Amino acid sequence: MRLSRRxxxxxxxxxxxxxxxxxSFSQGGRGAAAAAVTAKAQASVDLTGxxxxxxxxxxxxxxxxxxxxxxxxxxxxxxxxxxxxxxxxAKDEASGEACKAYGAAGVMRLPGRVRISWADxxxxxLETDAGTQTRLFYFKEPKSQGGDWQGVSxxxxxTVAAGRGQPNPTxxxxxxxxxxxPGYLRKNGVPYSDKAVLTEYFDRTKEPNGDSWxxxxxxxxxxxxxxxxxxISSHFRKETDxxxxxxxxxxxx
Numbered sequence: 001m002r003l004s005r006r007x008x009x010x011x012x013x014x015x016x017x018x019x020x021x022x023x024s025f026s027q028g029g030r031g032a033a034a035a036a037v038t039a040k041a042q043a044s045v046d047l048t049g050x051x052x053x054x055x056x057x058x059x060x061x062x063x064x065x066x067x068x069x070x071x072x073x074x075x076x077x078x079x080x081x082x083x084x085x086x087x088x089x090a091k092d093e094a095s096g097e098a099c100k101a102y103g104a105a106g107v108m109r110l111p112g113r114v115r116i117s118w119a120d121x122x123x124x125x126l127e128t129d130a131g132t133q134t135r136l137f138y139f140k141e142p143k144s145q146g147g148d149w150q151g152v153s154x155x156x157x158x159t160v161a162a163g164r165g166q167p168n169p170t171x172x173x174x175x176x177x178x179x180x181x182p183g184y185l186r187k188n189g190v191p192y193s194d195k196a197v198l199t200e201y202f203d204r205t206k207e208p209n210g211d212s213w214x215x216x217x218x219x220x221x222x223x224x225x226x227x228x229x230x231x232i233s234s235h236f237r238k239e240t241d242x243x244x245x246x247x248x249x250x251x252x253x
Contacts, residue, residue, distance in 0.1 A: 038121035039139035044157045044171025045204050047116045047124070050245065051214045051236035055111055058232075062109055065253055066188040074190055080225030087189025089252040099250035102131035103149035103183030105198045105220050108234050110187075113245055124155060124173075132247040137175050146179025151198070153177040160203065173202040185220065185230065187253075193224035212238035 055062050061070070068087050076084065092098055101110070108114075112130035119125040124137040136144065137155035146152040158172045177198040185192055199219040206212050214236040221229050 039123075039155070039157070040118050040121040042157055044159060045173065045202075047173060047202055047204060047214065048118065049212075050113055050115050050239045050242050052113045052239050052244070053111050054235045054237050056235070058109075061186055063111055066186060068188055070188060071186070071190045074185060074230055075227045076190065077225060077227045080191055083191045083225065084189045089189075092252040098252040099131055099133075099149055100182075100189075100252070101184040101187040102128070102133050102250050103192075104135060104151050104153070104177045104180055105192045105196060105218075106183055106185050106187075107131060107133055107135075108200075108216055108218060109185075109232070112248075113239070114236065115245070129245055129247045131250040137173070147181060147194075149181050149183060151177045151180030158201070170203070170205075172204075173200075175200045175202070191225050192220060192222045195224050196220055196222035196226075214238065 058073075060066060061073075069085055071081065071084050074080075089098075092100055101107070107128050107130065110128070110130040112128060114129075115127045117125050117127075119136060122138065122140045123143075124139075126135040126137065127133070128135075133150065135150045135153060137153045138144075139155050142152045142154060144150075144152050153175050154177075155173060155175045158174045160170045160172050175198075177200070178196075180192070180194060180196060180198070182191065182193050184190055197220075199221075201217040203215045203217070204212060205215070216234045216236070218232050218234065219229050220226065220231075
């Protein structure tokens with residue numbers, strides 16, 4: 001799919017090179033008047049609505065539960081491989097941890113739909129029908145202490161410089177999540193620890209045929225189980241028909 005490939009190259013390059021040097025619209029400002037403007041009013045891109053995952057890559061890891069020991073393409077270290085090789089979904093179910101693959105670092109890779117809305121003027125809410133999870137992105141002081149599947153997410157607005165396929169600067173959302181309960185990058189037990197830090201970039205585009213796309217670039221850094229950053233990109237198409245929303249429970253298998 002041309003859109004997915006084009007934006008995969010663009011967003012990964014932005015994540016690895018450009019974003020760290022870009023200004024944040026939600027921080028700083030000029031005087032008291034700027035400080036009083038809410039994150040909702042400052043939004044450099046509108047991400048609200050319902051989006052469906054379009055899986056054109058990594059089918060074997062996303063559309064079905066991979067076999068135990070299939071951690072290809074993940075920069076997993078020896079400790080991570082040992083833990084992945086011991087994956088036991090029955091044990092997860094018995095211990096009440098069937099949602100390990102539905103935490104912040106893994107849930108956006110699962111097939112299904114997401115809904116994005118404003119919980120208040122300083123907090124974006126992202127809901128998933130896969131596992132019926134809710135993520136909150138805080139532009140101000142987080143209200144969560146973390147320690148659950150979704151951790152603590154700090155958000156800021158970014159600008160993406162004009163470049164390949166982008167004639168003008170565009171807006172994007174950056175979200176950094178930490179303090180997550182240990183979970184899985186894939187449903188077959190590929191782990192991330194409570195020391196993991198998840199950085200995401202949410203970009204929206206509109207195609208000539210009128211379709212709107214959401215591209216989520218995900219960067220996971222985990223000193224416990226990864227040798228280097230794990231970078232992936234997921235694609236979602238906006239829906240106007242909301243009838244296909246189908247919340248489901250977490251499934252360990």
